[in-house]
Amino acid sequence: MFYEWxxxxxxxxxxxxxxxYISFRTGGAVLTSxxxxxxxxxxxxxxxxxxxxxxxxxxxxxxxxxxxxKAGTPTMGGxxxxxxxxxxxxxxxxxxxxYLWVVLLVTLGFGVIGYVDDYLKVSRQNPKGLNSKxxxxxxxxxxxxxxxxxxxxxxxxxxxxxxxLAIPFFKNLLIxxxxxxxxxxxxxxxxxxxxxNLTDGLDGLAIVPVMIxxxxxxxxxxxxxxxxxxxxxxxxxxxxxxxxxxxxxxxxGAGLGFLWYNAPxxxxxxxxxxxxxxxxxxxxxxxxxxxxIVLAVIGGLFVLEAVSVIVQVASFKLTGxxxxxxxxxxxxxxxxxxxEPTIVIRFWIIAVILAMIGLSTLKxx
Numbered sequence: 042m043f044y045e046w047x048x049x050x051x052x053x054x055x056x057x058x059x060x061x062y063i064s065f066r067t068g069g070a071v072l073t074s075x076x077x078x079x080x081x082x083x084x085x086x087x088x089x090x091x092x093x094x095x096x097x098x099x100x101x102x103x104x105x106x107x108x109x110x111k112a113g114t115p116t117m118g119g120x121x122x123x124x125x126x127x128x129x130x131x132x133x134x135x136x137x138x139x140y141l142w143v144v145l146l147v148t149l150g151f152g153v154i155g156y157v158d159d160y161l162k163v164s165r166q167n168p169k170g171l172n173s174k175x176x177x178x179x180x181x182x183x184x185x186x187x188x189x190x191x192x193x194x195x196x197x198x199x200x201x202x203x204x205x206l207a208i209p210f211f212k213n214l215l216i217x218x219x220x221x222x223x224x225x226x227x228x229x230x231x232x233x234x235x236x237x238n239l240t241d242g243l244d245g246l247a248i249v250p251v252m253i254x255x256x257x258x259x260x261x262x263x264x265x266x267x268x269x270x271x272x273x274x275x276x277x278x279x280x281x282x283x284x285x286x287x288x289x290x291x292x293x294g295a296g297l298g299f300l301w302y303n304a305p306x307x308x309x310x311x312x313x314x315x316x317x318x319x320x321x322x323x324x325x326x327x328x329x330x331x332x333x334i335v336l337a338v339i340g341g342l343f344v345l346e347a348v349s350v351i352v353q354v355a356s357f358k359l360t361g362x363x364x365x366x367x368x369x370x371x372x373x374x375x376x377x378x379x380x381e382p383t384i385v386i387r388f389w390i391i392a393v394i395l396a397m398i399g400l401s402t403l404k405x406x
Contacts, residue, residue: 043069044135063263066133067286071294074129078121078298086302086309089115093163114307117159118299119315123152125295130288138284139194143187144325145288150183151234151321155313170313180231180317184324188226191329196280205277207331209338209402212275215331229333230324236343237320238313239350239369244305246371246385250342250392251319252296257339257396258326259289264403265330275406277331285326292322305382339399342392346370 044060051058059065093115127145134141158170195203204222205215218225241247264270266283299315302308311319320343327336337344346369353368366376374384 042132042134042136044133045137063283063286067259067290070129070133070287070290071297073132074125074291074294075298076294077125077128078295079301081124082121082298082302082309085121086115086118089117089309093117114310116163116310116312117156117314118303118309119152119155119159119311119313119318121302121309122292122295122299122311122315123149123318125298126288126291129291129294133291134287135284138281139190140279140282140329141284141288143190143329144285144322147183147187147230147325148288148292148318148322151180152314152318154179154183155238155315155317158317159312159314177231180234180321181227183321184227184230185223187230187325188223188328191226192222194281196278202277205331206333207277209332209334210406212406213277215277226328226333229328229336230321232347233324233327233336233340233343234317234320236340236347237323238316240343240346240371241311241316242369242371243375243381243385244307245300245303246388247316247319248296248300248303248311249385249389250340251323252293252300253389253392253396254323254336254340254343255289255292255296255326257400258323258330258332258336259286259293260400261332261335261403262286262289262326262330265332274403276403279330282330285329288322289326292319305385335399335402338402339396341395341399342388349373 044066047057047060051061127149130141130145134145154171154176158176160170162168162170192203201215201217204219205217206222206225208214208216237247237251240250262285263283264274265276265279266281266285268278268280271278296319299311303311323336323340327333349365349370350368352364356362356364365373367373371384371388375381
């Protein structure tokens with residue numbers, strides 16, 4: 042909105058020329074979404090507490106201390122993140138940019154699915170919400186539309202570019218997946234969404250790694266969308282993709298505001314409303330910037346959480362034995378007696394290390 046309104050007066054008022062710079066608008070998006078979350082957080086939490094009564098139902102097979110501490114805490118706090126993020130993105134983003142809308146609408150679409158899931162859990166007071174098959178069906182539908190749009194708006198000079206998979210550590214190496222790129226992109230987006238959802242099990246555990254990953258992909262989107270930096274680094278140049286930085290900047294600001302209320306002991310949980318949406322945002326940003334493989338590195342903590350669940354389920358079905366005391370893996374350490382803050386902070390450290398490794402792929406080519 043600011044971009045369309047104010048840049049037309051840049052010749053008359055030099056200050057308005059700042060709105061042509063993505064870096065300036067990203068900073069504004071971070072601050073705006075953070076302020077919105079700070080201001081409206083208490084009112085939203087109070088409303089959720091009144092309407093939900095008993096709060097989010099907690100799994101009864103978890104650690105006893107976990108059940109006691111978390112019981113009664115309201116969920117759907119992801120609404121605070123989504124509202125702050127959307128308003129800020131619309132204020133500071135370029136509305137004519139297709140990549141902005143792809144990431145934003147995937148985020149909202151997955152947020153709606155998460156909201157329905159959370160609503161059913163709270164209304165029925167049962168940890169089982171929306172049917173998993175129905176949930177996955179809608180997630181893949183939204184992801185398929187998003188990936189298809191990305192292939193259509195990508196540069197067409199090279200026929201294999203729009204459906205190409207970039208390989209880290211190699212300059213301008215793209216493997217053309219053809220039409221298989223669409224199901225592949227869907228797996229990336231849906232996988233990222235559900236991996237973040239699995240990680241969201243302790244106070245502050247998911248939101249900080251999400252912000253770390255978002256900051257990393259903000260840098261990647263900026264470089265990929267820059268006609269000078271992308272060729273210099275030997276990474277795919279995707280014109281227009283730098284605008285994704287605005288969306289992710291809004292996510293970071295909203296995440297900081299949410300963390301104020303989600304820090305231990307949490308006043309509110311983000312719920313599936315937030316976790317599915319945030320994972321969808323990261324996944325769609327990775328597909329749009331052609332850094333899907335790098336997402337698996339930067340978001341390695343989410344991958345670890347998801348793999349722990351897969352291994353646990355597979356092991357139990359095949360052998361009748363469990364590999365972990367409880368899955369996802371953060372509950373395994375909780376069962377071992379680790380204090381919640383210890384688990385959370387150590388997982389944050391892992392997220393930072395993985396982000397640095399992922400960002401190193403931009404230069405080590």
